[in-house]
Amino acid sequence: MVKQGLRALANTSANFSNQAVQDAIATANIGFVTKTKTLQYLVDINSTLTDVQKTTIRASLNVQPYLNAGRYLQDLNNHTADMLLGLLGEADTDSTTHGTFLEQLGIVDGIQGSYLYLYGEEASVANRGVNDHFGSLRGILDDELLSIKQSVATITSASLATDTAFQNATQALIDFVNALGDSSTLDVSTLNSLLSVYESAANNFNTILTGAAYSAQRANLIAARTAVNSQLSLEATNLGSVRSYSVILTRYMAYKGLAENDTIRDIIAKTAQSTAWQDYYKNYNDRFAQLNAKYENTAGDSENETIINNELRLRGLPDVTDYTNLPAVADKASRDTRLIGTVSFPGRGTADVIKKSCEKLGINITGRDVYGQSQSLLKSMNDFDRETVRLELENHQRANTLS
Numbered sequence: 001m002v003k004q005g006l007r008a009l010a011n012t013s014a015n016f017s018n019q020a021v022q023d024a025i026a027t028a029n030i031g032f033v034t035k036t037k038t039l040q041y042l043v044d045i046n047s048t049l050t051d052v053q054k055t056t057i058r059a060s061l062n063v064q065p066y067l068n069a070g071r072y073l074q075d076l077n078n079h080t081a082d083m084l085l086g087l088l089g090e091a092d093t094d095s096t097t098h099g100t101f102l103e104q105l106g107i108v109d110g111i112q113g114s115y116l117y118l119y120g121e122e123a124s125v126a127n128r129g130v131n132d133h134f135g136s137l138r139g140i141l142d143d144e145l146l147s148i149k150q151s152v153a154t155i156t157s158a159s160l161a162t163d164t165a166f167q168n169a170t171q172a173l174i175d176f177v178n179a180l181g182d183s184s185t186l187d188v189s190t191l192n193s194l195l196s197v198y199e200s201a202a203n204n205f206n207t208i209l210t211g212a213a214y215s216a217q218r219a220n221l222i223a224a225r226t227a228v229n230s231q232l233s234l235e236a237t238n239l240g241s242v243r244s245y246s247v248i249l250t251r252y253m254a255y256k257g258l259a260e261n262d263t264i265r266d267i268i269a270k271t272a273q274s275t276a277w278q279d280y281y282k283n284y285n286d287r288f289a290q291l292n293a294k295y296e297n298t299a300g301d302s303e304n305e306t307i308i309n310n311e312l313r314l315r316g317l318p319d320v321t322d323y324t325n326l327p328a329v330a331d332k333a334s335r336d337t338r339l340i341g342t343v344s345f346p347g348r349g350t351a352d353v354i355k356k357s358c359e360k361l362g363i364n365i366t367g368r369d370v371y372g373q374s375q376s377l378l379k380s381m382n383d384f385d386r387e388t389v390r391l392e393l394e395n396h397q398r399a400n401t402l403s
Contacts, residue, residue: 016084024142025076030149064206069148079236088239090239104239111249114250135235136231136235140231154214166205259280294307295307312389317382321378334353354374363380
């Protein structure tokens with residue numbers, strides 16, 4: 001543990017803030033984006049507009065979603081602020097509280113270790129990594145925000161009439177909402193007229209941006225909106241179920257640990273109705289016996305061959321290489337597991353042992369003398385030694401591969 005600075009850490013408050021996110025948003029808050037963001041904020045906080053009216057306004061503002069950049073930038077700001085307050089977390093089953101930011105960080109950290117333990121790979125594979133919960137707060141959307149800035153800057157520099165008309169329509173709505181006091185009576189007719197002008201301006205602006213001259217910028221804005229909204233949705237979904245997901249992983253870890261107890265394993269195998277569970281617990285001992293540390297870290301067929309060669313060398317194999325050494329070949333045959341118990345070796349001469357072994361293994365001996373038989377028999381036995389090691393390796397890999 002690093003101790004330098006720890007005392008100062010313990011004596012001060014972290015004072016968490018989404019200021020870094022706000023700064024990144026500010027870089028994209030230029031041109032027409034500024035007005036759409038201001039309008040979205042004012043609609044959000046206005047107390048005169050009803051929820052139904054706000055929904056109607058937002059629908060009109062979203063007639064060309066990618067031009068309504070202020071909406072998702074405001075959502076990003078609100079989302080990260082709520083995240084720091086713990087408001088996005090799943091509520092405790094015993095209360096309505098969502099927990100703190102610190103508690104949710106701890107749960108997500110635990111998920112990383114639990115998932116790796118259970119599945120042998122990073123939780124991000126299942127969209128449950130740290131960035132899948134808190135990435136927006138960490139700044140993983142900064143590139144998208146920079147893309148918005150660059151695209152809008154290019155569009156703004158062209159001084160398009162449709163851009164000006166779009167901003168004017170947006171500003172007219174800003175002025176209208178600003179003019180609403182807490183006790184104001186909403187002029188629905190004027191509002192509808194302003195929304196109609198806005199929609200027409202947005203559609204006209206989109207028509208120009210669809211053209212070849214600005215299609216790249218339009219595509220970038222659409223892609224940025226998709227990326228921001230997708231990230232916020234993923235984080236909200238994950239944090240909204242973070243407790244339940246952690247409990248599920250913890251429960252599976254507990255069951256996995258019970259597999260090492262023979263009696264409990266038998267109980268689980270006989271009571272579980274899932275065939276997957278029955279398979280795991282019934283075959284646990286056999287598969288565990290197939291695991292061998294010396295076969296770890298294999299990375300494909302070429303490395304497998306190297307491991308097999310090394311294992312054969314460690315076992316002193318091939319222990320017989322000269323087929324003309326008939327006694328050695330016959331002695332090796334007496335140790336071959338395919339022949340033990342099926343060929344009676346005691347009392348047989350060397351040539352007879354070789355002949356009987358060939359017959360048992362299906363080796364053709366017609367017209368071949370004892371040396372020809374010995375050559376084929378020795379090759380079969382040495383190949384069998386190699387296949388025995390290969391099978392051990394394959395069994396280890398199967399038992400050690402998640403499925």
